[in-house]
Amino acid sequence: MDNLKILRKQKGLTQEEIAEKLGVSRQAVAKWEHGDTMPDIESCIKLADIYGITVDLLVRNAGAEEHTGDGKHIFGCTKLNAKGQITLPANCRKVFGLKEGDNILVLGDEEKGIALVNLGSIKGENK
Numbered sequence: 001m002d003n004l005k006i007l008r009k010q011k012g013l014t015q016e017e018i019a020e021k022l023g024v025s026r027q028a029v030a031k032w033e034h035g036d037t038m039p040d041i042e043s044c045i046k047l048a049d050i051y052g053i054t055v056d057l058l059v060r061n062a063g064a065e066e067h068t069g070d071g072k073h074i075f076g077c078t079k080l081n082a083k084g085q086i087t088l089p090a091n092c093r094k095v096f097g098l099k100e101g102d103n104i105l106v107l108g109d110e111e112k113g114i115a116l117v118n119l120g121s122i123k124g125e126n127k
Helices: 003-012 015-022 028-036 039-050 055-059 090-096
Strands: 103-109 113-120
Touching: 003 028, 003 039, 015 039, 028 039, 039 055, 055 103
Parallel strands: none
Antiparallel strands: 103 113
């Protein structure tokens, strides 16, 4: 469950801190994050509360989506490939009007993460 590690890191928590909050071992958290074992339902509920998401979103893989109703979305998880590329979920591209050939500005804040801004297509530019 790659999303467990991603969610934990987004909250700035260690495996030890998660383990302490759940009353389990750090090794159990590591096994969940590596996909060796799965957390029980009670742990899933606690993890969802810690991360501020639904249990459904917690246990689903890439492609899961949640819309908070205030213009904010969680589109799910994606993996970075060896070339540093990601594939944005189809609904993310649809919601933000992203299409092949669009220029994307990548912004970063070491504490808050990465943001993508669609600059649109630049006419005359080769793909």
